[in-house]
Amino acid sequence: MSDNIAAIQKKMQRKQANTGGDHSVHQITPYEIAALVVLIIIAILFIFPLYWIITGSFKNAQDVIAKVPVWFPLQPTIDNYQRLFARPAVRWLGNTVFLCAMSMALTCVSASMGGYALAKKKFAGRTIVFSIFVCAMALPKQVILIPLLKEMAFLKLHNTLWAVILPTVGWPFGVFLMKQFSETIPESLLEAARIDGAGEARTFVEIVLPIIKPGIGALAIFTFITAWNDYFLQLIMLNDTDVLTISLGIAKLQSELSNDFGLIMAGAALGSIPIIIIFLLFQKFFTRGITMGAVKG
Amino acid sequence: MANFNAVHPEIKVKVQYLDYASGDDQVTTAIEAKTTPDIVMEGPERLVANWGAAGKMLDISDLWADTKDDIIAASPAVEAACKNGEGIYYEYPLCMTTHCMVINYNDFEAAGALQYLDEATHTWTTEGFLNALDALNAAGYQPTAVVYCGGQGGDQGTRALVTNLYSGQFTNADHTAYTMTSEENIKALTLLQTLVNEGKLDADPGIVAGDEIALFCNSTISIGFCWNASAAVSNKASLADDVKVFPMAFPSDDGVPELQGGIWGFGLFDNGDEAKAAAAKTFVKFVCDDPSQAAASVYASGFFPTRASLGDVYAGTDKAENGDYAIFMPFLGDYYQVTPNWAAQRTEWWNLLQRVFAGGDVAAEAAVYEANSNK
Amino acid sequence: MQKTAVQPRQSVAMMQSRRRENIAGYLFMAPSLLFFLGFVVFPMVMCLVYSFTDYTMTSFSFSGFANYQRMFQDAIFGKALWNTIILVLISVPVTCFFSLWAASIISKLHDRTTSFFRCVFYLPVVTGSVAVTVISRNMNWLGDASTALGCIITILLTTSVGQPIVLYVSALNNVDQSLVEAASVDGATNLQTFWRIKWPQIMPTTLYILVITTINSFQCFALIQLLTSGGPNHATETIMYYIYYNAFKLQSYGYGSAMGIILALIIAAFSALQFKVAQTDNG
Numbered sequence A: 001m002s003d004n005i006a007a008i009q010k011k012m013q014r015k016q017a018n019t020g021g022d023h024s025v026h027q028i029t030p031y032e033i034a035a036l037v038v039l040i041i042i043a044i045l046f047i048f049p050l051y052w053i054i055t056g057s058f059k060n061a062q063d064v065i066a067k068v069p070v071w072f073p074l075q076p077t078i079d080n081y082q083r084l085f086a087r088p089a090v091r092w093l094g095n096t097v098f099l100c101a102m103s104m105a106l107t108c109v110s111a112s113m114g115g116y117a118l119a120k121k122k123f124a125g126r127t128i129v130f131s132i133f134v135c136a137m138a139l140p141k142q143v144i145l146i147p148l149l150k151e152m153a154f155l156k157l158h159n160t161l162w163a164v165i166l167p168t169v170g171w172p173f174g175v176f177l178m179k180q181f182s183e184t185i186p187e188s189l190l191e192a193a194r195i196d197g198a199g200e201a202r203t204f205v206e207i208v209l210p211i212i213k214p215g216i217g218a219l220a221i222f223t224f225i226t227a228w229n230d231y232f233l234q235l236i237m238l239n240d241t242d243v244l245t246i247s248l249g250i251a252k253l254q255s256e257l258s259n260d261f262g263l264i265m266a267g268a269a270l271g272s273i274p275i276i277i278i279f280l281l282f283q284k285f286f287t288r289g290i291t292m293g294a295v296k297g
Numbered sequence B: 001m002a003n004f005n006a007v008h009p010e011i012k013v014k015v016q017y018l019d020y021a022s023g024d025d026q027v028t029t030a031i032e033a034k035t036t037p038d039i040v041m042e043g044p045e046r047l048v049a050n051w052g053a054a055g056k057m058l059d060i061s062d063l064w065a066d067t068k069d070d071i072i073a074a075s076p077a078v079e080a081a082c083k084n085g086e087g088i089y090y091e092y093p094l095c096m097t098t099h100c101m102v103i104n105y106n107d108f109e110a111a112g113a114l115q116y117l118d119e120a121t122h123t124w125t126t127e128g129f130l131n132a133l134d135a136l137n138a139a140g141y142q143p144t145a146v147v148y149c150g151g152q153g154g155d156q157g158t159r160a161l162v163t164n165l166y167s168g169q170f171t172n173a174d175h176t177a178y179t180m181t182s183e184e185n186i187k188a189l190t191l192l193q194t195l196v197n198e199g200k201l202d203a204d205p206g207i208v209a210g211d212e213i214a215l216f217c218n219s220t221i222s223i224g225f226c227w228n229a230s231a232a233v234s235n236k237a238s239l240a241d242d243v244k245v246f247p248m249a250f251p252s253d254d255g256v257p258e259l260q261g262g263i264w265g266f267g268l269f270d271n272g273d274e275a276k277a278a279a280a281k282t283f284v285k286f287v288c289d290d291p292s293q294a295a296a297s298v299y300a301s302g303f304f305p306t307r308a309s310l311g312d313v314y315a316g317t318d319k320a321e322n323g324d325y326a327i328f329m330p331f332l333g334d335y336y337q338v339t340p341n342w343a344a345q346r347t348e349w350w351n352l353l354q355r356v357f358a359g360g361d362v363a364a365e366a367a368v369y370e371a372n373s374n375k
Numbered sequence C: 001m002q003k004t005a006v007q008p009r010q011s012v013a014m015m016q017s018r019r020r021e022n023i024a025g026y027l028f029m030a031p032s033l034l035f036f037l038g039f040v041v042f043p044m045v046m047c048l049v050y051s052f053t054d055y056t057m058t059s060f061s062f063s064g065f066a067n068y069q070r071m072f073q074d075a076i077f078g079k080a081l082w083n084t085i086i087l088v089l090i091s092v093p094v095t096c097f098f099s100l101w102a103a104s105i106i107s108k109l110h111d112r113t114t115s116f117f118r119c120v121f122y123l124p125v126v127t128g129s130v131a132v133t134v135i136s137r138n139m140n141w142l143g144d145a146s147t148a149l150g151c152i153i154t155i156l157l158t159t160s161v162g163q164p165i166v167l168y169v170s171a172l173n174n175v176d177q178s179l180v181e182a183a184s185v186d187g188a189t190n191l192q193t194f195w196r197i198k199w200p201q202i203m204p205t206t207l208y209i210l211v212i213t214t215i216n217s218f219q220c221f222a223l224i225q226l227l228t229s230g231g232p233n234h235a236t237e238t239i240m241y242y243i244y245y246n247a248f249k250l251q252s253y254g255y256g257s258a259m260g261i262i263l264a265l266i267i268a269a270f271s272a273l274q275f276k277v278a279q280t281d282n283g
Helices: A002-017 A030-056 A079-085 A089-120 A126-137 A141-154 A162-170 A173-182 A187-195 A200-229 A231-237 A246-253 A261-281 A283-296 B002-007 B023-033 B044-052 B068-074 B076-081 B105-111 B126-138 B155-165 B183-197 B209-217 B229-234 B274-289 B294-301 B320-331 B342-357 B362-373 C002-050 C066-073 C075-106 C111-136 C145-160 C162-173 C177-185 C190-201 C203-218 C222-227 C239-249 C253-281
Strands: B039-042 B092-098 B100-104 B146-148 B202-204 B223-227 B245-248 B261-268 C053-055 C060-062
Touching: A030 A261, A030 C075, A030 C111, A079 A089, A079 A261, A089 A126, A089 A162, A089 A173, A089 A200, A089 A246, A089 A261, A089 C002, A126 A173, A126 C002, A141 A162, A141 A231, A141 B023, A141 C002, A141 C239, A141 C253, A162 A200, A162 A231, A162 C002, A173 A200, A173 C002, A187 A200, A200 A261, A200 A283, A200 C002, A200 C111, A231 A246, A246 A261, A261 A283, A261 C111, A283 C111, A283 C162, B002 B274, B023 B044, B023 C239, B039 B044, B039 B274, B044 B261, B044 B342, B068 B076, B076 B261, B092 B274, B092 B294, B092 B320, B100 B105, B105 B126, B105 B245, B126 B183, B146 B155, B146 B209, B146 B223, B155 B183, B155 B223, B155 B342, B183 B202, B183 B342, B183 B362, B209 B223, B223 B229, B229 B320, B245 B320, B261 B274, B274 B294, B342 B362, B342 C239, C002 C053, C002 C253, C053 C066, C053 C253, C066 C253, C075 C111, C075 C145, C075 C162, C075 C203, C075 C239, C111 C145, C111 C162, C145 C162, C145 C203, C145 C222, C162 C203, C177 C190, C190 C203, C203 C253, C222 C239, C239 C253
Parallel strands: B146 B202
Antiparallel strands: B039 B261, B092 B261, B100 B223, B100 B245, C053 C060
């Protein structure tokens, strides 16, 4: 009997805790220990590139290509960073942040509005519009780059950050994700707002936005990371030294006949550490939002 | 740059750099997007053979008027490479270099292999090269060298290696077709294939020239196939303590190498703006020919002047050892990079090497390469 | 009589409300539609148009189906297609299986530890392919035709398991525990519990992961460009890289566009197939 009660209590605790939950009662089997060891080894392999880049960026020119790998720079040097910042690296970083932040803001605004409309507004042609959005998600992005390049040239936007921002915002994933979130808005709330005489704009700002906020958070961080790493689009659209992003800048540090790997590592560190910090800070937001969106799909 | 604005404050110049891996693609996108710069610094293979032939470049023959003789005096090959078949100049050259090989003098000395090369002229014969490989292998300096073929980076080195071994030609004389199936070239490829099979030489389809240079600098290998005056400067800091750089020409059966050249100069994109074009010409003329600037421009590049009148721009400077590489300039060979389909050929080339070193039949694979490149 | 009198008024009201819904709907859709149509759909249509042209840096003329015919005779395209399909067929199941396995382990750990592992596996996604390639450049087996594709797949896996693990961890935590406990009371083994109870419940997550992993694997490009340029001897040529090579290195825009259209169709077919299979699987 008491076992049953305990089980029910546990269940209720779980319900309250929602995700995460308490697993303290769980007994660890030998299989799990073995699996955990394997996972830890794999995890080390996953962390290693980052370790190698960061230590590499402090190695001198000899050590960084040494025949016997130098696992830790015993005579660290900031020479690589000095040479990196002798180039417009700060400018490149600024460009990247602007590009990502702008893509993020525009995506969040347009996708939350569009997702809400697709989920809750029964306008004519809704299903067709939604299917086109879903189909476009399967589209290989790179395929449209040639016409996109022509279009940007026509709009006189080639070689500006907007040439990267606009297609990023147009990408259908955001609308899709926000539609999933908007499905969770109770019809009764919208009905109540309508009876209260609230206009469409007010309903959206006061009722809809608070409910889909976790989704917007997830979308924001997702867009930011995607834009940061979208090397190919940046490569095609940006040429001028003034408008380069940090990833393009890193690529330009490599020259055909020299091996300035120290400089490249410093560039790679500068390019990845800010985004890792951003991810760590907003991690919870991100995992929760992305899961809700996907599981409801 | 600052020098130029001091003399011509009325003209504003903005610089952008192209990286070697995707630089071509970026100019392609710029051409398609019509955001090309006014001036571009490149080699004839692109300025003349690619963009010039596509009608994207301006005819800059007028720049040549008073300097043509000086340039021919430095190298007739340069003058010939900068114009198209109808004699229209698309490039105004600034500097040139020859690509060479490099050996670790210390390794050669220890292995007793120095006797197989001519230290005074920095040349050797094919036979000397083979003997040196044997000596290095016998003394345990393995791997001796790596024929890299993981991509197009630094392919000038592998091309020169193959064509020089038995004095073959990469293309026909009028630069209309690639001639890899010639008897000499087949012989050279077969020799390399044999050397790799016998373990006297490595081939690695996983690395490109930059990686190979790293292996040389950290003293893993004793011979590098991709080197020049500028590489000597840029890799100075990363040399391991036991590496002593000694540049060498590519080995050839007659001992007279035909080295692959690099020519860098300016071309003007046709952006339909005459005032800008005139300003661009003023800039190019200043950089290349102004008495106060020309030598400094060449000095900055680390290469050699294409004007006989400039003499040795490195004498008495802290890049004095660059002057050593001038010894190779007389061996500057045919500038065949202007042959059509150059971009496609480059991909075919490293794929050919990969197939050969994977054990493919040399004659058959060379025929495939030729068929794909001579389209 | 009364009925007929009421009906028109009702339908007027309905029409009005429908019109209001239409206007509001499209007003809300306007910003996203603008970006979507302008910078995704329009280029896509242009891509379709280009695929019927002989379009290079110097020429532009309609050529009918010539590009598509050329594709079927192009041995390298065949090889690229084959490699891409291999890559998808291996990396998709492995990614799904590994992330499910890893998630099943780490979801049982303490919250802190769970979140640590989650971060670590997400790291390559965040830092991007560039960082991974900086260090894997020196791996010797990239040069061997027989191992190169395997190597690319391995690296691709590291950059693609991050999101699936995040998703699976949450999905497993959301599984209805009362059912799991009921099963264990019935004496079911862990494995049985998993297949009978948990697997059906996480099915939507699995489907989502299958689809996004498939799309990502088909579009594998940056790794190829940075690591092998499609070599050795086209052993790692993927369609995506071959498109890039043709379009931006050889300037055959028309041919590149045609291959892009085919690739889009293949991805669509794969995704549809997965939906079909998953639906029948679920009853």
